[in-house]
Amino acid sequence: MKAIRCLQYGPPADLVLEEIDEPAPSKGKLVIETEAAGLGYVDALLVAGRYQVKTPLPFVPGSEVAGKVVAVGEGVSEALVGKRVMALSPVGALAEKLALPAAACIPVPDAMSAEAAAGFIVSYCTALYGFETCGHMKAGETVLVLGAAGGVGMAAIDVAKAMGATVVAAASTEEKRAAAKAAGADFAIDYTKEEWRKELEPLTGRRDVDLVYDPVGGDISETAFRCLAPGGRHLVVGFAAGDIPRIPLNLPLLKRSSIVGVDWGGHIRADPGANVPLMKTLTAWASEGRIHPEPAASYPLKEAPVVLQRLLDRESVGKPVIRFQG
Ligand SMILES: NC(=O)c1ccc[n+]([C@@H]2O[C@H](COP(=O)([O-])OP(=O)(O)OC[C@H]3O[C@@H](n4cnc5c(N)ncnc54)[C@H](OP(=O)(O)O)[C@@H]3O)[C@@H](O)[C@H]2O)c1
Structure with missing residues (x-):
C-alpha cells in the first residue's frame, strides 16, 4: 500500500x-x-x-x-x-x-x-469542551477567536455560532479574515495591526468580549486578555505562534477575569468516557446542519x-x- x-x-x-x-x-x-x-x-x-x-x-x-x-x-x-x-x-x-x-x-x-x-474529532471536540465545560459560554455572549482561519479556529467559530454566541474572528490576512467570515464569524479583525483592540467597538458596538479562544499564544495573548469584560474567560488552547505568553497576574485580578486551560486531549485521557457526550452533541448538530x-x-x-x-x-x-x- x-x-x-x-x-x-x-x-x-x-x-x-x-x-x-x-x-x-x-x-x-x-x-x-x-x-x-x-x-x-x-x-x-x-x-x-x-x-x-x-x-x-x-x-x-x-x-x-x-x-x-x-x-x-x-x-x-x-x-x-x-x-x-x-x-x-x-x-x-x-x-x-x-x-x-x-x-x-x-x-x-x-x-x-x-x-x-x-x-x-480534534478541532470540534476541543471547541465544544472549551466553550461549554471550560468557558461556561452562554448564548448571547461575545467570543474573540484568535487564529480564526486555522483548523482549530474555524471549528471554534462554527461551534460558537451553534451555541448562540457572537463571534469576532482575528486573523492575519484578508484571505483568512474572509474565510473566517464565510465560516460564520460575525466580524473579522486584523490582529497584526498595532492598535487592533480599538477596532472592537466600531465593529461590534462593544469595547470588550466575554471570552477569548486562544490557539495562538505569543504576544497577542496579553492584548487579547485585556479585551475581556468583567467575568471574562480566556481559553488557553495552544501556542501556534511558538512563544508561551506570561500574563502578569495582576491582570486577571484587575479585569476580574479568568485564564482557563483547555486540554481536551488530557481531559479524555483522564476519563475516556468523557468524550462520548461531546461527540453525541456534535454529531447530532452536524446531522441537523447546526455545524458545518x-x-x-x-x-x-x-x-x-x-x-x-x-x-x-x-x-x-x-x-x-x-x-x-x-
Ligand atoms: N488544547 C487542545 O486540546 C488542542 C487541540 C488541538 C489543537 N491544539 C493547538 O491548537 C493550535 C492550532 O492548531 P491548528 O491545527 O488550528 O493550526 P493552524 O491551522 O496552523 O492554525 C493556527 C493559526 O495560528 C496563527 N499563527 C500565529 N502565529 C503562527 C505561526 N508562527 N505559525 C503558525 N501559525 C501561526 C495562524 O493564524 P494567523 O496567520 O491569522 O495569525 C494560524 O492560522 C496548535 O498549537 C495546536 O497544538 C490544541
Missing part, C-alpha cells in the same frame, strides 16, 4: 511517498481503508521534530482519520466490516490502510463525508508534504484534509 513516511525529522519536503506492507488486524483491532486524513499544526511539528514529544522514526504521519472497515481481528465484531468510522491514532493516517483499536473507532454519521469526519464541518478543500496524498509545510509557514487556511479516492 502507499504511505507517506517520515524517515528523518526535518522539512516536510523530506517526506517520502512509498510502498509499505499492509497492516494485519490483531486482537481487539480492525483495519480501515483510509478515505481521508485530517492534518493540523501538531502533525507538521512532529514531522519537523519540533513537537514536545518525539515520535520514533520512521513513522507515517497523520493522527486524524476516516475510512471503511475492511478487516477485523479476534474479539471484534464481523458486523463492523463495511462500516464507516472515524478515529484518532498517534500516527499512521497518511497510509492507504491503518490498524486501529476497535474501541477507538466512532461511527461516521450517514450525512457526513469522509473529508468532514477526518477533520472533525465540511472542509473547503481537500488534497491528494502526494500533496501532503506541501500541505504540512503551509501549516508551518502560517499559510494554511481552514482544516487541511487529504483524500484518498479521486
